[in-house]
Amino acid sequence: MFRSTIIRSARTVAFASSGARTRMPRSSLAAVAAFSAVTVSAVTYISETSQERQNHKIAMCDVPKLPVEGVPGTKYERTFLAVKPDGVQRQIIGDIISRFEKRGYKLVGLRMEWPTKEKAAEHYADLSKKPFFPGLVNFFSSGPIVCMCWEGLDIIKQGRQMLGETQPLASKPGSIRGDYSIDLGRNICHGSDSPESAKHELEMWFPEGVNDYGRVNDKWVYEK
Ligand code: IDP
Numbered sequence: 001m002f003r004s005t006i007i008r009s010a011r012t013v014a015f016a017s018s019g020a021r022t023r024m025p026r027s028s029l030a031a032v033a034a035f036s037a038v039t040v041s042a043v044t045y046i047s048e049t050s051q052e053r054q055n056h057k058i059a060m061c062d063v064p065k066l067p068v069e070g071v072p073g074t075k076y077e078r079t080f081l082a083v084k085p086d087g088v089q090r091q092i093i094g095d096i097i098s099r100f101e102k103r104g105y106k107l108v109g110l111r112m113e114w115p116t117k118e119k120a121a122e123h124y125a126d127l128s129k130k131p132f133f134p135g136l137v138n139f140f141s142s143g144p145i146v147c148m149c150w151e152g153l154d155i156i157k158q159g160r161q162m163l164g165e166t167q168p169l170a171s172k173p174g175s176i177r178g179d180y181s182i183d184l185g186r187n188i189c190h191g192s193d194s195p196e197s198a199k200h201e202l203e204m205w206f207p208e209g210v211n212d213y214g215r216v217n218d219k220w221v222y223e224k
Pocket residue numbers: 127132136165166184185186187189190191193
């Protein structure tokens with residue numbers, strides 16, 4: 001009945017606005033008022049829904065704004081991990097990301113970049129005196145790499161363990177290098193080796209910063 005009243009009053013309004021000279025009956029005016037009230041509450045309801053969505057978004061981001069290197073020694077510790085050009089060519093980016101995700105670590109930064117020789121040299125600056133340095137710089141700038149920032153308790157040490165040893169021969173099966181590499185100069189991945197190098201490398205590879213977001217399943221990964 002309410003619906004037919006609305007339709008009738010809508011027709012009356014349409015008729016009135018078509019230029020016909022007509023007098024709207026009192027009951028129709030009441031119906032138009034009711035119709036407007038319904039419209040207003042519908043609009044209010046929609047904006048409340050988007051407000052709720054907004055709140056939900058805020059809840060998802062309930063972690064504090066952190067420096068790019070996070071907070072070493074806590075579950076907000078962060079490291080810089082990279083899939084080197086050989087890992088990209090070998091098409092194991094997904095597997096590498098998946099290992100860290102499955103372990104419970106949180107990906108907060110992800111970007112593909114083709115390093116220039118200058119940037120490669122800067123990244124490996126601590127090895128600049130080594131005889132293999134020129135070859136390392138050439139290799140690291142030979143194609144795109146996948147830059148990642150991972151977050152979680154002990155991620156700097158644990159990340160290195162999951163990568164394996166620098167020398168593939170010493171890397172245990174089950175580690176990334178132990179599963180995918182044979183040669184020292186093609187060992188697939190990079191990982192920061194200390195909180196200081198994590199800070200330096202994250203600032204270098206993520207000058208735009210990373211993503212501070214809360215994760216709903218944290219309580220299933222951490223006891224506290
Ligand atoms: P890491 O990658 O395990 O941190 P680093 O000593 O920092 O090891 O060396 C950086 C990279 O340089 C290694 O991952 C490896 O690819 C390469 N590299 C290290 N030592 C040698 C070497 O003796 N010959 C050739 N390449 C090397």
